Amino acid sequence: MDATLTDGVVRAGSDARERFYDARGYGRPVGGDLALAPVEAAHLLYRGDLDSVDGMGFRAFLASAAVPETAVLVYKDLRDRGFYLSPARERWVADRDTTGPVDFVVYPRGKGPWDDDVAYRVAVVGEREPVSAADLGEVVVAVVDEESEITYLETDRPTVSGSSGVALPDGVAGDLLADRVFCWGPPASLYERGFYGQRLDEQGGDVLQLSLVEAAYLARRGALAVEGGPGAVVERGREVEGDRFDRRLRAYTALRGRGVVPKTGFKFGADFRTYAGVESVADLGHSEWLVRVLAAGHAFAPRDLALDVRLAHGVRKEMVFALVEGADDADEDQHGGADGDRTGDTDGGVEWLSVGRLTP
Amino acid sequence: MDATLTDGVVRAGSDARERFYDARGYGRPVGGDLALAPVEAAHLLYRGDLDSVDGMGFRAFLASAAVPETAVLVYKDLRDRGFYLSPARERWVADRDTTGPVDFVVYPRGKGPWDDDVAYRVAVVGEREPVSAADLGEVVVAVVDEESEITYLETDRPTVSGSSGVALPDGVAGDLLADRVFCWGPPASLYERGFYGQRLDEQGGDVLQLSLVEAAYLARRGALAVEGGPGAVVERGREVEGDRFDRRLRAYTALRGRGVVPKTGFKFGADFRTYAGVESVADLGHSEWLVRVLAAGHAFAPRDLALDVRLAHGVRKEMVFALVEGADDADEDQHGGADGDRTGDTDGGVEWLSVGRLTP
Missing domain, CATH: 3.40.1350.10 (Trna Endonuclease; Chain: A, domain 1)
Structure with a gap:
């Protein structure tokens, strides 16, 4: 099966919609067709489910820089772990998930883009990219190290509360x-x-x-x-x-x-x-x-x-x-x-x- | 017992030599008298073995900045651990131990300045003082943290040697x-x-x-x-x-x-x-x-x-x-x-x- 890439969106026909979206949660239905983010297309190319995008196989698609390899690696890892996930793009996911540093919205195992539940909001970074502290607190950061291993870091905004205390002396x-x-x-x-x-x-x-x-x-x-x-x-x-x-x-x-x-x-x-x-x-x-x-x-x-x-x-x-x-x-x-x-x-x-x- | 401080050396009489040097390895005999480094004098003041240096007790001696408190803390800690030790000053210890960043020469337990053995050469630093990598490799670094706890770091110059290897392919x-x-x-x-x-x-x-x-x-x-x-x-x-x-x-x-x-x-x-x-x-x-x-x-x-x-x-x-x-x-x-x-x-x-x- 072949697809085409235009303006950062990979398009495939109704057949693809059935095989990839309905059955396995890839992409976003547009009319009767299927729109895929480049990272999704890369994964389908890697698996051999898609034969080519504009004539490119997996190797050529990666080398074309249509998608950063770090995103491909994290996407693949989460799929390998049994998750369906969507790119955090407008119209791909709920509006609340397209703000901030989120790259992927990951659904709970057994759920998909048809459902409302979200397991993780994931930001993808390479180990050499600085991460702003202000952006953290809700996302999971997936760091791809130089040897392509992935470390997931959960971030939160905890509250401080304790019961310690003592009367202070004077001078x-x-x-x-x-x-x-x-x-x-x-x-x-x-x-x-x-x-x-x-x-x-x-x-x-x-x-x-x-x-x-x-x-x-x-x-x-x-x-x-x-x-x-x-x-x-x-x-x-x-x-x-x-x-x-x-x-x-x-x-x-x-x-x-x-x-x-x-x-x-x-x-x-x-x-x-x-x-x-x-x-x-x-x-x-x-x-x-x-x-x-x-x-x-x-x-x-x-x-x-x-x-x-x-x-x-x-x-x-x-x-x-x-x-x-x-x-x-x-x-x-x-x-x-x-x-x-x-x-x-x-x-x-x-x-x-x-x-x-x-x-x- | 009282002592006097002149040019960075604390002087005490023959009595002190007997009590502090002969019996417990403090100081350096000079003629019949005893020369003490300020850090040694501080420790004797702390213990109450020495009553004063130029009229100062332990508190006043510390406050006078005659000796950095980090040195006093490390000296005390090593004494508490059962070691005798000498300041790495010329004529106090062997010449080889007065070069480089060494502050104290520590003798093996049971040994003292009368012997030739050295257990550790110790450099004292506060946690905020940078330590030059070039100075390390032989010394033990005693880091005094802001709450006056001491961490000892041993440094060495290891050799690299392994048996891994593989024939490399061509292009x-x-x-x-x-x-x-x-x-x-x-x-x-x-x-x-x-x-x-x-x-x-x-x-x-x-x-x-x-x-x-x-x-x-x-x-x-x-x-x-x-x-x-x-x-x-x-x-x-x-x-x-x-x-x-x-x-x-x-x-x-x-x-x-x-x-x-x-x-x-x-x-x-x-x-x-x-x-x-x-x-x-x-x-x-x-x-x-x-x-x-x-x-x-x-x-x-x-x-x-x-x-x-x-x-x-x-x-x-x-x-x-x-x-x-x-x-x-x-x-x-x-x-x-x-x-x-x-x-x-x-x-x-x-x-x-x-x-x-x-x-x-």
Whole structure:
């Protein structure tokens, strides 16, 4: 069976409609004929169901660049997994599915374009194409790596919610060192219930080491007294980390405000690991999230995403990205007066994006 | 007991020499007295063994910036683990240990500065300080993270050696697509024994998908015929990856030349995973290394190192960095005429650096 390609649409006759659309969910009926997207035609050529498009077989059709090979590979993989799917083109699928970065609408197994159900909305990217964080949250990203293996990444917009919290002390003395603060004689609860800092002496002692982000947060709330005030700590943070410090402080503040304890994620190569229900440090569960803090306009290299998601999976945590709007410091004026650290604030310009592996 | 600080050296009397040096390996005897590095004095102040240095107790001494807190934390941690150690200063330790980035010379447990044995040479860095790849290979890097936890990273310069290899075919036809090459009807051994490419159809079929780096390598050796020749493939690689493509091709070539098969490391967020002893793809063992390819002048962010090392550890592989000298393409003229892919070439400007976790 032969078909023709015009303006990005492959046309075949009523016979094709019956064989490919009615029986197996390829294409879109137009009058009595069948319209196929190039990716669908490529798959039919590969299978030998279609003999040619404008005289081209599978090899020539691919070489003609009528369709990117990444789309062909993902389409084939999803078909091989038993799914019917449609290209996310206008009139091919519902209007809601043609906006955003969606390439394919995948139907639940056993369903097809005749039904209303959608299993996945899939965006196809090559491993070298940057992926904008703003585009993620609802789609499944199918990354085709350089050796044509496909990794599916599920994205979501989780909510932050926890039950951790502690009453904060008033103006505990601290010394700002090169890139941390040593805090002298704080109430035991600051560490033991609030999980702020790290003791210098594991057996107890009176020195609590705070990271700059912890110290900035506590100083702003009046819980820590450092020479130069909160501003000196923030200034030091910016010196050693640049803009990243402000973003991290915003994310830290948003998490604490929601009852979630952020601790360093350094050992996992992340900004934070988080605990949603700290009753006491002596009785600490596993941390649930790994958080990487990014500017809201960030574009991911798919390989970096693969690295983070793989690592998080390996340590049984969820990979979450904190996307921080703007460079200005919305939290500047919130210090002082709080009884505890759970302010119930809004997230102050921080959005949350989770990314995980998916086997369709 | 009190001491004085002059020109970066803390001086204490003969009493101190007996108590601290003879009994516990602190400092360096000078005449009948004891010279202490500030980090040693800080530790003695912390322990209460020394009352003051120029009137300063532990808190004031730290706040005076006489010694970076990161050094104090690592020194304390190693002492807590039962080691004696010396600062890598001239006249404190052997001359060979005062060159390079070493901060501490750590003696085997039970040994001290009186002995000749060295267990580790340790470089101390804060998590925000870049670490030059060129400095690594012999030292242990002690990274102090923002919450004052310490991660020890062992570095080494491994050699590359494997027994993989296959006779290469002559000019198999390939089509250069957007960012891969489809190869039509190659001999089965190219994939099955050589582990080049990835079959489009897992059941066999005659289409072999090659990555651009595989295709460039094979085209240069005359094994693959693409329109435009090897240059067209390399050019495409540079278009989609920039300089990184040349570096990756150099590393790929060095590995193949040594009998090691590199395959994509995408799922691990790396450039390659490698197999040293491929007999056949049907009977493939686990890959041994994860390889990230970097320019020789690269400086690591310790957090990125922590991420790679943690991931590699989690999947039971060794993390190896290929450090590639220069941007020029030393391999340009090596194509053609080879019977197989094991050329036994030198590594052509590629050096290998492994980094792993260490518990001292």
